[in-house]
Structure formats: structure tokens, C-alpha cells
Amino acid sequence: MPALNLYDTATRSVSQFTPIKPGEVSIYVCGATVQASPHIGHVRSGINFDILRRWLIKSGYQVTFIRNVTDIDDKILDKASHEDVPWWVLTMKYEREFSAAYAGLNVMPPTYEPRATGHITQMIELMQILIDNGSAYAPGNGDVYLEVRKLKRYLTLSGQRIDDLLTAADLDAATSQKRDPRDFALWKAAKPGEPSWPTPWGAGRPGWHLECSAMAHAYLGERFDIHGGGLDLIFPHHENEIAQSEAAGFGFAQRWMHNAWVTQSGEKMSKSLGNSLLVEKILQRVRPIELRWYLGCAHYRSMLEYSEQALDESAIAFRRIEGFLKRAAELLGKTPEALISDAFAVAMNDDLAVPAGLATIAENLRLGNQGITDADLAAISKNASQIRGALEILGCDPFDSNFAGSTSDDLTQLMDGVIKLSLAERAAARDRKDFAASDAIRDGLAALGITIEDTAQGPRWSITEKS
Template identity: 55%
Template sequence: MSLRFYDTSARQVRDFVPLREGCASLYLCGATVQAPPHIGHIRSSVNFDILRRWLTYLGYDVTFCRNVTDIDDKIINVAAAEGVPWWQVSERNQRAFTQAYDVLGCLPPTVEPRATGHVPEMIELIRRLIDAGHAYAARGGSGDVYFDVASYRAYGELSNQRPDQVEESADQAGDKRDPRDFALWKGAKPGEPSWETPWGRGRPGWHLECSAMATKYLGPSFDIHGGGLDLVFPHHENEVAQSHAAGDGFARYWLHNGMLKVGGEKMAKSLGNSMRIPQMVEKVRPVELRYYLGQAHYRSAIDYSEAALQEAAVAYQRIEGFLTRATEALGEVAPAERVPAEFAAALDDDLGVPQALALVHGHVREGNTALTAEGAEKAAERVAELRTMLGILGLDPLGAPWAGGGDHGLREVVDALVSVALEQRQAARGRKDYAAADAIRDRLTEAGIAVEDTPQGPRWDLKRG
């Protein structure tokens, strides 16, 4: 089976044929950094991280661009409420997003451009649109520049709307030609950050910045544009309109992940139902949270519940437990060169992670049986294939960054210290000083270390949850 994706613009599954053989270009709408990320934001990053890993496994040279919107109304409002510069809000929240990506095991993008670093490219794009008759500067020298929706007949095709059904743009101004027209550039207001342009001082429109940055780093046409389903309209619809109107081919495939909801409502700070990453990794380990966010098909919605989160953690622990036991019995087993055909078929079919995980758990069951029956060769084969599959999903507990659930160097230090305590405990048990042995175990438990006695000796791990 060839690699296929559900393309939002075509409203059907299409074979993936890259623009350049052996290469894949991917643009993902990244963070608007007015606040730290919640798990709804990071779900999208996990989904597209799996896509990026699968493309790489298939042999594509992947260029992955994920932008940062570091200036907009929300950022300015937060800064004003706190009495700090706008850039301070952007900087601290971008660091929070970067930390969240790292904690959840997302590979860094090839490039991560900021909107404010690409004003010249935006000015050039506006010029091209005005020259082509698709944009206009507002009367009176306000600095506002708008896209003329009526001038682009294909407007609404991505979101499957007729132009006459499109609602008024949220960009409010009395000098727009059409209520549907959207801002490419917003004229400066007193006290707000602004940049000089031929049409007056101002700042970027949200939609404009993505078109400018995507084409700068990926070219006028590129393979895949990704983002959350909530971005299809108006954000991505407006990206398509302004890019095509300027003569760029832009994205050839549009992939959108489903929303993460709480009680049926979209997770959002404004609704008071968002869940920050630091709080979530106190409930479960980062790798278990990644498993939870990535286990569903990327296009499906997830309705968050504590029970579902804990079920995902337990499911991951079954995988991890088998690999731990297998490593003790067999020694270290390297990942296989190739994944099983069924796994490849699942991911080739619109990134079918649920089917791929079903095969993972099947390997765990078969591997456990082989270990019990002393079938070392079959068990080692299952371990090797498991590690390759889990590596593609970003979930291999024996590989970075998940060895020990965090920083590998720190794990080695803790391992050395815990080993000393366990040796003292074993010595106390050997001389039948069970009170001392229990006291050592209790101290380890208080420190967050879980100890399990096995036929091969004591095994330790960080306590779950």
C-alpha cells in the first residue's frame, strides 16, 4: 500500500506524491504564545511528530517548519494587563512551549520562525497582492491593509463554503470594502508595537504571517500543511486565498488533527478547562501522557477524562514492563531494521496509529509468552520489532528521551545512588535484619522510588502518577 492521507481540501484520502522525489516538506501552524501550552496544543504537536518520524523512517528527507506567532491582540492584552513589554510575554511563553515539546518527546523542527522576524517577507507578499488587484490599503492612511475576498473566486473551497455563506471577518473596521475582507496588516494604535511599511506603521495580520513564513522556508509550493481542525476557517482558508492570489501554489495536502475536549467542549483557556503540561506530568509520566495524546487517530476528537488518562498510562506500562523483563532475561536487544508489514500498512493508511498500537500490544503478548516458554529467539525478535515500532511512535522506553522517563544522564546518577541503597537492603536481609531492610525500602518509597523484588533481584523505578 502506498502512503495515503486524508486531504481536507479534497475531502478524500489521496496518495502522497511529494513535489521532489525523496523529500517531504511540512509546515505546521505552531503556537500563539500569549499563555503557556495546555495538552490540547501539544496533542497537535505529538500527532505531527509521529507523521514526521514516519516520513523519515520511509526514507524522506523531511524539512519541518513550525512557526511561532509572537505578536497579536491577545499577547498585547496580556502584556498590558501585567504592565510588561509584549516581547516579555512572548518570550516566556515560547520557552514554555519549547519545554513542553521537549518533555513530550517531540523532535525539534528544522526551522521555527517567529512572525516578528519576517516583516520584510510580509511586506513583499502584500505588495504582490495589491499589484494583482487582490488587496487594498484602507483610506485615510490608517495603515490597515485588507485582502479583497470578492476578488478571489475560489474563496471558501478549503472549508467547503460558498463565498456568499462566509460570515463577516472578525477584523472590524469601517473602511473595508466588504465585511468579509480580512486584515493583512493592522495599522498602529497608540502604545502598541509597530513596524514601518509603505502603507503606514502597523503589525502583521495573523493569516499573512503563515503564508510568508511557509513559502520562505519551504518554497512557493510545498507538500503538507498541518494544524488543528479549528484552524480550517478562517485561518487556513485565508492562507490559501492570499497565497494562491499572489501566484503561489502553496500546500498540496492539508492535514488537520481533531480537537481535545473536556466534557464535549474544546479545551481553551477562556473556558477555564485547559490543563497545563507541568500539572499533567504530576498525574502521569511524560511518556505516558504522550501515549495518551497520540493513541487515537489524529483526525478524531479526544474527550479528556482522568480515567482514560490512567488507562493509557497502564497500557504503556504493560509495554514497558515486558521490555524491562526481556532486557533482564536477554540483555540489550537493538531495534530491528524494518517494522512488520502490518504496522507499515497501518501508518501508510492515513497515519492509523490505533491499528499500529494494536500490533504493538500483540507483540507484547507474544513476547511475554515466549519469555515464559523460554523461547529466547522469538522473544528477542519481538523486542527488536517493538523497539522500532515504538521509536517511530516516539515511545521507546529503552531509547532517548524516555530511558528512565527523563534525562538519561540524571537516570544514571539516580541509578548509582539507588543501587547503593538496594545493596545495603540486600545485606540487611542477608543478616536477617528485616527492620533495617524495611526502613531502607520505606525511605526509598518516600523519595518516590518504587522497589519490586524479582527472582533476578530487586528492580526499581520512579513511582507512577
């Protein structure tokens, strides 16, 4: 099996992945700022990195996966004050919504899921290092800034030049305490009515970037393998993380991976557009496993243009695969085990080429269905297993207990008995060529939401998927 190759934003190229410690992989992914309900763009990121994690685990690595929760920032405080609730009421509400969305879509919980406000101590320690070694300065008003022009390297991830950056238009040079308008805040001085924590340089709250450097260091050490997040984080967030951590003398991330957007009409989801694409809303249209399939099918670095039509077609395609697996399980008399085909492994090792992996699933599906027609149990078993193995990596295994329906086995058995009585009636009617009667039985069952198919092995029933 070929080695795993992954893209690195820092070099803009695909290269062989070699972890720092053999057999172990450490990953830090920037999670959400919990200030609104999750939309499908947020969970796409979660799913993309979940697929990476599952593939690393399947490849034999022990994976430590950190995804943080940003629970303090300007927007949160603004919104809390508008809604006249304490900020922590707001963040807890949305953090729970995000957790529920991830769980519903079968995104594995992170190894650790640190909150920014739980790591103020680590942030202060990091600032102390930066101030002691002259990288950062505290002008005395409670703010702490990183002095970017002192850095040996800056903007290496986004490939920009510091002099080309547009500086904030609203920056009032007269009142600013910054030595350079491009210096960014590690720490922001307390404002009346806002939460603050004491530091040696005055009370305040964290700037946006400091938390990730502090938490990555706390959980993964000075160097770790992969840092992930959305494309928009490359600048300034990830550049500034690099700046802080490297200025402190840490090695930081060895590889940077960024997922692309879910777009609408070619544009990144904005808040106004995003409202129509809330996870909760989309799940009124398709099942969670189908949404996961849809979001996971595009390559993580490609834009995914959302449309209801594409979502519906994707769901139908998934049901076809799912239908095969269920038939296969019935014919085999057991759930097929999950196996990884060589072709699927080749695809995944090529920078997680899920679309190429999909083509291998399509081939398995064709051969598996042929196996059903030919009553070739070996072919059914092999192809069902390889499909299941691939779906497990994509997080869309219909046999995964996370997706199990509410129907109990007892109830299913009871249903099976009752429906078989009807099917016996129908078989009798067909034997005497009374097709009106046999069709009436089938139509009656269809009206109840039960689909009947006549297979070579006899009639088969299933619950009709809503569409």
C-alpha cells in the same frame, strides 16, 4: 510495503501521498500564538505532527519541517497592556514555555521555527505583489485588505459559500474602509502605543494570516507538500492563507491535515477549562513519556475526551509495555534494536492509524512475554525490537535519551549490588521456609519503593512507578 496514504482536508478523503520532489517532504504546521501557557491540546497538535514527521523520516524521506511562532496579535497586545509589560516580554516567556513543553514530550524541534515579527520584510514583499496585481488594496488609512470577491477560488477548504458567511457583527459599515465586509486584513494600521513597522502603505503590524503565507514561501518556496494545524484553523486562517498565496500566483500546499481536539465533557477546551489541563499540571500526575503516549494514542482526526481515569489507565498500560522492554533488555543483555513490523507499517501507512498500530504492539507484547516465560531469546528479541520500533515512531521509546531518568549507571550498579545482598538473605529465608522473614525483606524493599518479582530466571528488582 504499501504506499503511504494520508487524509486531505481539501478533498475530505484519504489518498496516496506523493511528494513534489521524490524523496523529500516539506511541511508547514501552524504553531501557537504565544500568549498563554501550553495546555495538552496545544501539545497534542505538536505530537500528532511529530508522529507524521517521524513516520516520513522512517519511510526514507528527507523532511523539512516548519512550525512558526505567532508572536504578534491582538490578544498578545491586550494582555501585555493589562499586565503593563512590553509585548516581547510576554511572548518570550510563553515561547519558552512552549519550547520546554515540546522538548519535554520529545517533540523533535522543527527544522526552522520562524517568528512572525522576524519576517516583516517578506510580508511586505508579498503585499506588494498582491497590490501590484490588483488582488489587494490599501484604502489609505494604513490598513491593507485582500479583496476576496476577486479571487477565482475561495473557501475551497471549508466548503462554504461566501454569501453564507456571517459577517462580523461589530463591523461598522459606516467607518469601515473595506470594499466588502468579508475582505480580510493583510496589514493593520498602527495604533498609539502599539508596535508598528513601516510599509509603503503606512506603519502598522501584520494581520494574522499574512505571516504564514510569507513564512511558508520563505522557507518552503511557492509549493510544498503538507500544511498542518488544528481543526479550528480551517476557517478563516487556512482559507485566507490559500487566498493570499494563490492570489500572489503561488501553488501553496498540496495537502491539508488537521488534528482534532482534546475535549472535556465533550467540549473543546476553552480557556477556563484549559487552565486545569496545562501541560505543567498534567505532568504532576504522570511522567512526560506517559502523557505523550496518552495524547499520541488516539487517531489524530478523532476527538480525545480527557479524563483523569483515562489518563491513569493509559499510563498503566504504557508501564506494562515499558516493563516488558526493560525485562527483555535485561534478559538479552543489551538494548533491543528498533525495528518496524510489517503490521505496524501497514497501520501507519493507512493515514497514520495509530490505534491499529497499538493492536500490533499488544500482539508483540503478548508474544514477547510468552517468550520470557519460555526463555525463548529469539522471540524476546524480535518482539522487543518491534515494540521499540513502534514506540520510536510514537515518540515514546523508553530507551530514548530524552526520557532518561536522572539515575546514573554508577548509582544503579551500586543499588543492584546492595539489593542483591538483601535478595540473597531472602532466598536463604525462603529455602528454610521462613516465609515471615522473606516477606519482611520484600516488604521492607517495597516500603523503599523497590518492587521484587520472582521470575523463572530468579528474583528481579525494579523501582516502583508512582501511580
